[in-house]
Amino acid sequence: MAEATPPAGQPPSWSEIPWDLAGMVLRLLPACADRARFAAVCPQWRAAARQLHLPPPLPLLALPDGAFYSLPYGKPFRFPGFGCVGYKGAAFGSWLVFPRDNGCFLVDPFAGATVKLPGLSSVRLRPPNAADKYVKYQDHVTPNGKHYVTWLDIRDSEHVPTLNKLIVCSPNLVAAFVGTGQITQILMCQPGASSWSVRAYDPCDGFEDMAFYQGKLYALADDENLLVINISQDPSTGDLQVSRIGQVIKGDPDPLFEAWFPDDTTGRKKLYLVESRSALLMVRRKVCCRIVGDTIVAGRISEFEVLEADFKHSRWVNVTTLGDGQMLFLGRPCSRAVSASQYGMSSDQIFFLDDVTENAVRYAFDEENTSVNVYDMRDGEVSSPLPMSWKHDILDMAVPSGLK
Numbered sequence: 001m002a003e004a005t006p007p008a009g010q011p012p013s014w015s016e017i018p019w020d021l022a023g024m025v026l027r028l029l030p031a032c033a034d035r036a037r038f039a040a041v042c043p044q045w046r047a048a049a050r051q052l053h054l055p056p057p058l059p060l061l062a063l064p065d066g067a068f069y070s071l072p073y074g075k076p077f078r079f080p081g082f083g084c085v086g087y088k089g090a091a092f093g094s095w096l097v098f099p100r101d102n103g104c105f106l107v108d109p110f111a112g113a114t115v116k117l118p119g120l121s122s123v124r125l126r127p128p129n130a131a132d133k134y135v136k137y138q139d140h141v142t143p144n145g146k147h148y149v150t151w152l153d154i155r156d157s158e159h160v161p162t163l164n165k166l167i168v169c170s171p172n173l174v175a176a177f178v179g180t181g182q183i184t185q186i187l188m189c190q191p192g193a194s195s196w197s198v199r200a201y202d203p204c205d206g207f208e209d210m211a212f213y214q215g216k217l218y219a220l221a222d223d224e225n226l227l228v229i230n231i232s233q234d235p236s237t238g239d240l241q242v243s244r245i246g247q248v249i250k251g252d253p254d255p256l257f258e259a260w261f262p263d264d265t266t267g268r269k270k271l272y273l274v275e276s277r278s279a280l281l282m283v284r285r286k287v288c289c290r291i292v293g294d295t296i297v298a299g300r301i302s303e304f305e306v307l308e309a310d311f312k313h314s315r316w317v318n319v320t321t322l323g324d325g326q327m328l329f330l331g332r333p334c335s336r337a338v339s340a341s342q343y344g345m346s347s348d349q350i351f352f353l354d355d356v357t358e359n360a361v362r363y364a365f366d367e368e369n370t371s372v373n374v375y376d377m378r379d380g381e382v383s384s385p386l387p388m389s390w391k392h393d394i395l396d397m398a399v400p401s402g403l404k
Helices: 019-026 033-040 043-051 128-133
Strands: 061-064 068-069 096-100 102-109 113-119 123-126 139-141 146-149 162-170 173-180 181-190 196-199 207-213 216-221 227-234 240-248 267-278 279-292 295-310 315-319 326-330 337-338 349-352 373-376 396-398
Touching: 019 033, 019 043, 033 043, 033 068, 033 196, 033 349, 061 207, 113 207, 162 207, 173 207, 181 207, 196 240, 207 267, 240 295, 267 295, 267 326, 267 337, 279 326, 295 349
Parallel strands: 123 196, 326 349
Antiparallel strands: 061 068, 061 396, 096 102, 102 113, 139 146, 162 173, 173 181, 181 196, 207 216, 216 227, 227 240, 267 279, 279 295, 295 315, 326 337, 349 373
C-alpha cells in the first residue's frame, strides 16, 4: 500500500513524524515544561510521551505560593486550574503535603491525584496502655542506666511537631519523621487511616533524613548512625507499626565539624540520604554560620562530602565521584540522583537549596534572596548558574511522575 502523502503545496503535519524520531526528540528534553509542551502538540505526540520509555526529567522546584520552576529555566509557572498554594512540604516523588485541621492531604499536581492522611495531632501509641504515662519529653531509664526521651506530648495545635519528611513507601505505607528542636520521632500510617502509629517506648533521636531504599526504610541520625526501621502489622487491629529499629552503620562524625571558632563562626552540619546507582549515599553539608544575638545566621558558602553505605562491612566509605555520569539534587523533604550524561550536563554536580526551617528552628541569612546553588565535586567550587531567584522561604523539589 502506498504511503499517504499530503496534497501538493500543503506542508506535512507534525503528527506524521514517526514515533522513533519523536522519541529521539523527547529524550533530549530534560525539562518537565518542555515535555508538557511536546505532548500538547497533537494527540499522536501525547501518546508518544505517555508510551515511550523515557529517562526521568529534571526535578521541579516548588514554592509555597503555588509557583513552580522547571529546571533549567528561570521563569516560574503554575498548574492551570489547580491550587497549590499553602503546601508545607514535598513528599517522596511528586506528592505535595497540605496540612489541614482535620488531617493531611497528599496531592500530585501532575496526575491530579489526592490521598488523605491523618493529622499530626492524631497519633496512636503502641502499646495503647502507655498513652496515659506520657508527658512532653518523658525521661526513661534503660536497664544499663542510659536515659532517653520518648514520644512528644501533643496537647493542642501549638504543640504539634514539625513535619520534616514524608515518604510514600508503597500504596499501603506512608512514613514520616517529625520533631521539635533536637527531638525527632518516626511515625507511620496507611492512607485513609484515622491516626498515625508510633511505638510508645522507642527513644526519640536526632534524625536528619529518611529514605526508602531497596524495599526497606532507613533513617539517618545526627551522629551519622544509619538505622533500619522494621515494620510489622498489629495482629489485633491491622495497623502498621514499628516493630524494631536496628543500627546498620555506626557513625564516626568529625567532632570539629560544628566547633566554634574565635571569630564566633561555626560550621553547621546537615545530612542527607539519597539513592544513586543502587547505592545509598550520605551527603554531609557544612554551612558556615554565625550567631547574631539569639539568631543563627547562615552564610551562602557550603562544603560537601559524599559517603556510600558499605552494608557488608557496616561503615561509611568516602567517594570522590558519583560515577556513571550522575548528579545530585538535594532538598530537605526530597532528594534525587539524576543521570547527567543523558542531558549533556556535567556529572559530579550537587544542586542544593537553602534549608530555611528544620524541626521548627528557623535560620536567618546574610542575603534576602536565594537561588539554586551548585557544588562541583571536582574542584569544590560553588556557583549559582541558573537564572532564577526568590526570597528565602521553604522550598522543595518535586519529582514529576510523568505526563498523563
